[in-house]
Amino acid sequence: MLILTCPVCGVTAEETEFHGGGEAHLKRFGPGSSEGDFHDYLFSKENPKGVHLERWRHNNGCGKWFHAARDTVTLEVYGTYPAQTSEPPQDIKDAISAKRPGWTWRDFS
Amino acid sequence: MTEGDHDHLPNPLEPRARMKRYSAFAVAREAFRHHTGWTRAWASPEPKSHYDAIIIGAGGHGLATAYYLGKNFGITNVAILEKGWLGGGNTGRNTTIIRSNYLQDPSAAIYEKARSLYETMSQDLNYNVMFSPRGVLMLAQTQHEVRGYERTVHANALQGVATEFVSPAKVKQLVPIINIDGPRYPVLGALWQARGGTARHDAVAWGYARACSDMGMHVIQQCEVTGIRQQGGKVTGVSTTRGDIGCNKLGMVVAGHSGHLADMAGFRLPIESVALQALVSEPIKPCMDVVVMANTVHGYMSQSDKGEMVIGGGTDGYNNFTQRGAFHHIEETVRALVETFPMVARLKMLRQWGGIVDVTGDRSPILSKTPVDGIFINCGWGTGGFKAIPGSGWGFAELMAKGHSPLTDAFGLNRFYEGRFIDESVAAGVAH
Numbered sequence: 360m361l362i363l364t365c366p367v368c369g370v371t372a373e374e375t376e377f378h379g380g381g382e383a384h385l386k387r388f389g390p391g392s393s394e395g396d397f398h399d400y401l402f403s404k405e406n407p408k409g410v411h412l413e414r415w416r417h418n419n420g421c422g423k424w425f426h427a428a429r430d431t432v433t434l435e436v437y438g439t440y441p442a443q444t445s446e447p448p449q450d451i452k453d454a455i456s457a458k459r460p461g462w463t464w465r466d467f468s
Numbered sequence: 469m470t471e472g473d474h475d476h477l478p479n480p481l482e483p484r485a486r487m488k489r490y491s492a493f494a495v496a497r498e499a500f501r502h503h504t505g506w507t508r509a510w511a512s513p514e515p516k517s518h519y520d521a522i523i524i525g526a527g528g529h530g531l532a533t534a535y536y537l538g539k540n541f542g543i544t545n546v547a548i549l550e551k552g553w554l555g556g557g558n559t560g561r562n563t564t565i566i567r568s569n570y571l572q573d574p575s576a577a578i579y580e581k582a583r584s585l586y587e588t589m590s591q592d593l594n595y596n597v598m599f600s601p602r603g604v605l606m607l608a609q610t611q612h613e614v615r616g617y618e619r620t621v622h623a624n625a626l627q628g629v630a631t632e633f634v635s636p637a638k639v640k641q642l643v644p645i646i647n648i649d650g651p652r653y654p655v656l657g658a659l660w661q662a663r664g665g666t667a668r669h670d671a672v673a674w675g676y677a678r679a680c681s682d683m684g685m686h687v688i689q690q691c692e693v694t695g696i697r698q699q700g701g702k703v704t705g706v707s708t709t710r711g712d713i714g715c716n717k718l719g720m721v722v723a724g725h726s727g728h729l730a731d732m733a734g735f736r737l738p739i740e741s742v743a744l745q746a747l748v749s750e751p752i753k754p755c756m757d758v759v760v761m762a763n764t765v766h767g768y769m770s771q772s773d774k775g776e777m778v779i780g781g782g783t784d785g786y787n788n789f790t791q792r793g794a795f796h797h798i799e800e801t802v803r804a805l806v807e808t809f810p811m812v813a814r815l816k817m818l819r820q821w822g823g824i825v826d827v828t829g830d831r832s833p834i835l836s837k838t839p840v841d842g843i844f845i846n847c848g849w850g851t852g853g854f855k856a857i858p859g860s861g862w863g864f865a866e867l868m869a870k871g872h873s874p875l876t877d878a879f880g881l882n883r884f885y886e887g888r889f890i891d892e893s894v895a896a897g898v899a900h
Contacts, residue, residue, distance in 0.1 A: 360795055361786075375796050379786040381740075394885065402738035402829055402884045406727035408789050431741075431788045 361429070366439050368421035380414035383426050384445055384465065408432055410455050410462045412447065415439070428455055487682045489594050509674060510681035515688050518714035519547045521868060522706060523721055524693050524729065526550035527559040528669070528854065529846055530721035531676035531687075532861020533868070538683040540862070541869040546685045547715075548677075549708060551692035555673030558723050561791075561823035562854040563746050563780040565759050565770065567604040567664035569631045571620050572890045574878035575832060576627040581875060582859025586667055589858060595675030597667045598773065602758050604664030605639060607808070609653035609764040617659040634660045642758050645809050652807065653764050666759060666770055672857055696733040696843070703733075703842035718843045719868055724789065724824025726847035735839045737847070738884050739826045742783045744851050745793030747801075747820040751775030755811070765804035769812075777815060779805060783825065783851065793822035825850050830883075832890035835864050835876035844868050845881075 361374040370376075382405055388396040405411070411431045416424050426444065428437040428451050435458065438451035446467050447455075455462055462468060488494065488507055498505050521537060523530045526548045538544040550556075566586055568579035585592075586599045608614040617633055624631040636648045636655045648655035677687050688710070695707035696718070705714035720729050724741040751774050761768035761780075768780045781801040784794050798820060806813045827850040828834060834848040846864045849856060863875030878890060 373796075374785075374794065398885050399736070403736040404727075404738060404740050406737070406740050406787060408725075408728055411787055413786065429786070432790070434788060434790060 361434060361436060363415060363427060363436060364439050365417040365420060365423070366425050366441050367417065367423040370417070370420055372420065376417065376419045378416045378418040380416055380424065383412040383414045386465075405464065410437070410459050410464065412464055414442070430458070433458075487678060490596075509678040510687050512689065513686045515547060515549075515686065515691065515708070515710055515713050517712075518705070519686070520545040520715070521717040521719065522546070522713060522715040523548045523719045524706070525557075525720070525722040526554045526673070526677065526687055526689065527557050527721065527723065528555065528672050528676070528857035529723075529849070529860050529864070530719070531555075531673055531680060532857050533719055533721060533846065533864045534680045534685055534861075535676045535683075536861050536865035537869060538680065538685060540865060543869060544683045544685055546680070547713065548680065548685065548687045549691045549693060549706070549713075550687070550689045551709075553689050554677055554687065555670055558823040558825065558853060559673045559857075560670055561746065561821055562669055563768065563770065563778050564666045564669045564772075564854060565604065565664070565761075565768070565780075566599070566667060566855040567661050567759075568629050568855070569604070569606070569620055569624055569659055569661045569664070570892055571623050572832075572892060573623075573627060574890050575892055576624065576629050578859045578863055578875050578879075579856055580627070580629050580859075581862060582856045583663065585858035585862065587663075589667075589672070589675070593675035593679050595671060595678055597671040597675055599665065599667040600773075601663045601665040602770075603642070603660065603662045604759040604761065605634075605642060606659040607639070607655050607760065607762045607764070608633075608657045608659065609655060609762065611656070613764060614656050617657070620659055629661075630663060631659060631661045634658050643756055643760055645755055645811055646760065647808060647810055664759065666772075668773075669854060672854075676861075693729065693732070696729070696840075698733070698840055701841055703840055716842060717868055719846060719864065720843065721846045721864070723847060723849065723853065724826050726826050726845065730838075730845070733838065733840050733843055737834070737845070737881075738828055739834075739848055740787050741789060741824050741826055742786070743788050743790050743793040743822040744783045744825045745781040745797060745820060745822040747779050747781065747798060747817050748772070749777040749779070749812075749815040750818050752777070752815065756809075760808070762804060762808050765807055767801045767804035767808065769805055769809065776818065777812065783827070789824050791822045791824060793820075825853075827851070830889040831892045833860070833879055834881055835860065835867060835873075835879040836881040837867075837871075838881065 364371040388400040424442040427439045437454045568583040692709045697705045759770040782797045828848040863873045866873035
C-alpha cells in the first residue's frame with residue numbers, strides 16, 4: 360500500500376484515496392511535429408525498473424493533480440511535488456540520487 | 469564443438485540419448501523396478517559460443533517458440549536463456565484460463581489457433597498438460613455488457629469460434645453455486661465458450677522444455693542477459709551472466725521485462741508493466757466445473773483439480789515490478805466474488821501472488837520485427853498470455869524463420885505508427 364502526501368492540501372493518505380495518472384513530464388507534440396515525435400509522445404512509455412516520475416490525482420480528497428517520484432521496484436515514494444513543474448525539485452532529486460545513483464529521466468537526471 | 473547451419477541435421481555416428489516416452493506401460497515398468505529408470509526430463513547444458521537462434525525467456529511463449537522453430541522449420545541449433553528458473557515468471561503465476569472469444573479478427577485467429585493446439589498438446593508433447601475443456605462463462609451483468617457480448621458472439625460466428633450467448637437460467641444450471649439475483653448486479657446472461665477451459669500451467673512449460681531438449685536445443689537456466697551485442701545495425705549475440713553467446717537471430721520473449729531488454733538493444737516499446745495478482749483458497753470438494761469470469765464486479769474463479777478455488781484479481785493502478793500487487797485489490801476481488809458466489813465468504817485463502825504483466829495501449833500483444841536487424845520481439849500479452857502460448861509460439865516461430873506470418877502480421881510494432889490498433893480492452897477481461 361503506497362502512502363502519498365498531497366502537496367496541494369497537505370493530507371497524507373493511503374493509495375486508495377488517490378488515483379494514478381501515468382507518466383509525468385511528457386513533452387507534447389501536436390500538429391506539425393514529425394510522425395516519430397508524435398508516435399513517441401503517444402505510445403513510447405518510460406517503463407523503468409527504478410525511478411518513475413508520475414502524475415496522481417487526489418480523487419477522494421481535494422481533487423487536485425500533483426506529481427510523485429516513486430520507485431517501481433521497491434515502491435518507495437521519494438517525494439511528491441506540485442503539478443505546475445516540469446521536473447522534480449532539487450531535494451527530491453537528491454533523495455532519488457541517494458538511493459539510485461546515476462538515474463535519468465528523458466532530458467534530465 | 470561443431471557450429472553452423474547444419475547442426476540440426478542428425479549425425480548417425482553420434483546418436484543422441486533420446487528422452488524416454490511417458491506411457492501407461494512406462495509407469496507399470498517403473499513400478500516394478502522402484503522407479504529407478506526415469507531419466508531427467510530435460511538436460512542442463514553449458515552454453516555454446518554460438519547458436520542459429522537464441523530465445524530470451526524460458527516461459528511458455530519462449531519455449532513454445534523454440535519448439536515450433538524446431539518442429540515446423542527444422543531449426544534446432546537454438547538456445548533458450550532464462551534468468552531465473554523455467555516457467556517461474558508469468559507462466560507459473562496465471563490463473564490457467566484458456567479461451568478464444570475475442571472480438572477482433574487477428575486476435576480470434578491467434579487465440580483460436582492456441583486453443584486448438586491445447587486440445588492435442590498432451591499427445592503432441594507426450595506430456596500431460598491436463599487440458600480441461602470445461603467451458604468458460606463470462607457473465608453479463610449490465611445491459612451494456614449484454615450488448616457487448618452479443619456482438620462478440622456474432623463476431624465469433626464469423627471467425628469460426630464456437631461461442632453462444634446463454635440465459636441466466638442456463639448460467640444457474642451450469643453453476644449451481646452462483647447468485648444470479650444481484651444484489652448490485654443481477655446476471656442478465658453470459659458469453660459461453662464450451663471448448664474453453666484450463667490447463668496445468670507448469671506442465672505446459674515443462675512439456676515444451678522436454679520436447680525442445682529432446683530436439684537438441686539448449687534450455688539454459690540461471691543465465692541472465694546483461695547486454696545485446698550488435699554490429700552495423702544487426703544483432704550478433706548477447707552478453708550474459710554466463711559469458712557472451714553469439715547468434716544470428718534473437719527472440720525476446722520476456723513479458724513484463726520487455727521494456728528493460730529493449731532498452732539494452734536501444735529501442736523503446738509502447739508497453740507499461742504492472743503487477744496483476746491472483747490467489748487461491750483452501751482445497752474444497754468439487755463445487756464448480758466451469759470457469760466463471762465476472763467483469764463488471766471484477767473477479768474470476770475456477771476450481772483446480774486439487775480443489776482449490778483459483779481466483780484472479782486486478783492490476784495495480786501504477787507501473788511496478790514487485791510481483792505481489794496492492795492489498796486493497798484483494799479486498800475488491802473477494803468482495804466481488806462473495807457477491808457472485810455467497811459460499812466463498814466461508815473459505816480461507818491459502819496463497820496470494822503477483823506477476824508483472826506488460827500492457828500495451830490497445831491491450832493486444834506485439835509480435836514483431838524490431839529496429840535492430842535479426843531481433844524479434846514477442847510481448848504485450850498483458851493480462852491474458854497463458855491461453856495464447858501455443859498459438860503465439862507457432863506464429864512467432866514462423867515470423868522468426870520466414871520474416872512474416874499470417875498469424876502475427878497484424879501484431880507488428882508498426883501498427884502504433886499507422887493507427888491500426890487491435891482494440892481488445894473489453895475482451896482482455898481484466899480491469900486496467
